[in-house]
Amino acid sequence: MTRKAEVFFRSVAAIVGGYSIAAVFSLAFVPVLVWLQWCNQNEAVMIATMLSYIIYFSVIIISFSRESTLLLWRDIALTLCLGCAMYLAMGSL
Amino acid sequence: MNPDFTKSMIWLHTHSGLVLGWLLFVIFFTGSLSYFNPEISQWMKPELVNVTSTENVINHSLKKLHQVTVNSDMWRINLPNERTQHWSLQWRNGSERHVLSLGANFDQVIKPRDTYGGNFFRKFHYSLQLRDYGGRYIVGFSAMFMLVAVFSGIFTHRRLFSNFFTLRLGKLLTTLTDFHALAGLITIPYIIMVCSSGIMIYAIMYLPFSADHFAGGQRNLSRALSPGLEVIDKNAPSQLPLSDFTVVQNKIEQHWQGQNQIRRITFEQPFSREGRIIVDRVKNLTLSKQSERLVFSSNDGKPLQGYAQASNAAQVRRIFFGLHEAQFADIGLRWLLFLLGLLTSALIASGLIIWLNKRLLRVKQPQLGHFVVERLNIAVIGGLPLATVAFFLSNRLLPQLLEGRAIMEVQVFFLTWMVCVLVSLFRPAKKAWVDLLLASAFGCYLLPIIDLYQDSQRMKDAILEVNLVYLTFALFILLMGFVFMKLACWLRAKDAA
Numbered sequence: 001m002t003r004k005a006e007v008f009f010r011s012v013a014a015i016v017g018g019y020s021i022a023a024v025f026s027l028a029f030v031p032v033l034v035w036l037q038w039c040n041q042n043e044a045v046m047i048a049t050m051l052s053y054i055i056y057f058s059v060i061i062i063s064f065s066r067e068s069t070l071l072l073w074r075d076i077a078l079t080l081c082l083g084c085a086m087y088l089a090m091g092s093l
Numbered sequence: 094m095n096p097d098f099t100k101s102m103i104w105l106h107t108h109s110g111l112v113l114g115w116l117l118f119v120i121f122f123t124g125s126l127s128y129f130n131p132e133i134s135q136w137m138k139p140e141l142v143n144v145t146s147t148e149n150v151i152n153h154s155l156k157k158l159h160q161v162t163v164n165s166d167m168w169r170i171n172l173p174n175e176r177t178q179h180w181s182l183q184w185r186n187g188s189e190r191h192v193l194s195l196g197a198n199f200d201q202v203i204k205p206r207d208t209y210g211g212n213f214f215r216k217f218h219y220s221l222q223l224r225d226y227g228g229r230y231i232v233g234f235s236a237m238f239m240l241v242a243v244f245s246g247i248f249t250h251r252r253l254f255s256n257f258f259t260l261r262l263g264k265l266l267t268t269l270t271d272f273h274a275l276a277g278l279i280t281i282p283y284i285i286m287v288c289s290s291g292i293m294i295y296a297i298m299y300l301p302f303s304a305d306h307f308a309g310g311q312r313n314l315s316r317a318l319s320p321g322l323e324v325i326d327k328n329a330p331s332q333l334p335l336s337d338f339t340v341v342q343n344k345i346e347q348h349w350q351g352q353n354q355i356r357r358i359t360f361e362q363p364f365s366r367e368g369r370i371i372v373d374r375v376k377n378l379t380l381s382k383q384s385e386r387l388v389f390s391s392n393d394g395k396p397l398q399g400y401a402q403a404s405n406a407a408q409v410r411r412i413f414f415g416l417h418e419a420q421f422a423d424i425g426l427r428w429l430l431f432l433l434g435l436l437t438s439a440l441i442a443s444g445l446i447i448w449l450n451k452r453l454l455r456v457k458q459p460q461l462g463h464f465v466v467e468r469l470n471i472a473v474i475g476g477l478p479l480a481t482v483a484f485f486l487s488n489r490l491l492p493q494l495l496e497g498r499a500i501m502e503v504q505v506f507f508l509t510w511m512v513c514v515l516v517s518l519f520r521p522a523k524k525a526w527v528d529l530l531l532a533s534a535f536g537c538y539l540l541p542i543i544d545l546y547q548d549s550q551r552m553k554d555a556i557l558e559v560n561l562v563y564l565t566f567a568l569f570i571l572l573m574g575f576v577f578m579k580l581a582c583w584l585r586a587k588d589a590a
Contacts, residue, residue, distance in 0.1 A: 019300075023302045026300050026303040027302055027303050030303055030307055039405070040404075041308070042308055042317040042404070042406075043318065043404050043406040043407075044307075045304050045308050045314060046296075046318060046404075046407065046410065047406050049297055049303050049304065050293060050409070053296065056237070057244075060237070060241050061105075061241070061244065061245075064101050064102075064105045064245075065102065065105075
């Protein structure tokens with residue numbers, strides 16, 4: 001992969017991938033907080049959304065420090081699937 | 094892309110800083126000015142008079158409201174304080190809104206000139222004058238960028254201890270690099286605080302999915318987390334509101350100890366039997382954005398059921414909001430935050446200039462990219478302070494009774510900035526820098542002189558009443574003029590390398 005393409009794919013991973021993971025986390029973590037009975041659902045929405053920014057930030061840093069772009073994208077995809085699975089599993093509880 | 098974590102962080106620092114550097118400079122510069130929002134507004138409305146010592150302000154306000162309004166839906170009394178010096182009454186009949194500013198005597202109505210004041214900078218800071226076009230999203234995105242730039246900057250300039258004690262004044266580039274590392278080291282905690290709290294203000298707006306899915310939208314969520322008061326029945330029988338506030342005042346004093354605890358008094362449906370008074374406490378006692386509130390009946394002043402306690406999550410967000418706005422800060426801390434904000438602007442500016450100068454040293458023939466970066470550096474970093482000074486100058490020079498005066502001031506701000514862009518395009522780089530800096534210095538010197546020439550009584554009053562806000566503004570603007578002038582002279586004497 002040329003350097004320009006690599007920078008492009010990493011930037012997309014950081015900005016779009018990071019945002020998607022943060023969004024999925026903000027959805028998936030709400031049922032977890034409610035299930036653990038730490039707070040009610042509305043509060044859980046607020047907490048999960050605020051925490052998701054930390055996830056976003058971490059994804060940005062990882063996007064630019066991971067050695068392989070391919071593995072990076074694989075991990076982003078896996079994380080997204082995991083988040084969705086968690087959301088579905090917890091939602092059916 | 095680099096096997097080494099540090100190396101990829103250096104790459105990230107270099108490029109993330111460049112992409113949004115100019116935007117970040119603008120946001121930090123206007124944000125720093127916003128710390129002194131009421132003070133700047135006060136300076137920009139010299140018609141305001143000192144009313145802090147007026148006795149019985151609230152009862153006077155009520156008397157006036159009884160006189161001038163009939164059947165209003167809302168009354169509001171904004172009490173003056175040292176920072177605003179602005180005593181104003183607001184009322185609303187349906188969608189009709191009225192404002193009245195009062196002077197030192199009960200019958201004295203003053204008409205401050207039409208201006209956005211310091212609020213222009215605050216609005217520009219968080220929405221870039223593009224509120225309806227996603228301005229707040231752009232600002233939030235830049236805040237995230239800034240956090241990334243700072244985090245990667247720690248790895249780029251990692252010799253923290255030696256950086257702190259090094260400032261070589263020989264060559265321009267080394268001076269800038271040392272200054273950049275030094276300023277970065279000092280401002281790291283501040284930047285992290287200010288960027289993260291800034292993002293948290295609109296946390297739900299930037300990532301609305303969870304709120305939309307679980308709570309049915311952002312509004313519903315915030316209503317559920319921090320419930321408001323009950324809606325007042327519009328068909329309730331009418332009754333005149335109280336005209337002597339002493340009853341309420343005595344009850345307030347039991348809750349809030351100390352002098353001058355009230356910031357604002359709002360009457361909702363004052364002419365209804367169900368009407369109520371909401372009293373807001375001053376903001377410098379809490380970190381939170383929301384100060385304490387008490388609720389009373391508007392007919393007899395009996396205490397009513399107050400606001401329900403907001404949930405913990407909502408309170409955390411309010412504290413982030415409060416931290417960002419720093420209404421809690423006393424004058425010393427406010428200056429510290431303001432200077433840290435300016436230092437961060439200088440940090441970003443020096444970073445951008447370093448990026449360019451390092452590359453110009455390396456290449457023989459500057460390319461289009463270098464040209465664009467150079468022009469943007471001059472137009473944004475050199476132009477924004479000049480535009481700000483022009484904004485202040487227009488506040489004094491535009492005729493007071495001009496139609497649409499407030500908007501014209503803003504237009505002067507942007508026109509000056511446009512002129513700076515032109516100057517940056519048509520002058521050689523170094524000359525353009527010196528020109529803009531000297532123009533800013535000249536404007537800064539001119540400002541107090543014009544002020545004195547127009548009405549020397551203002552300055553006399555400020556000295557007699559020890560109006561520190563007014564005096565400090567004049568002194569600080571002179572100091573800034575001196576700094577700009579020195580910078581211009583220093584730059585002119587320097588080798589570009």
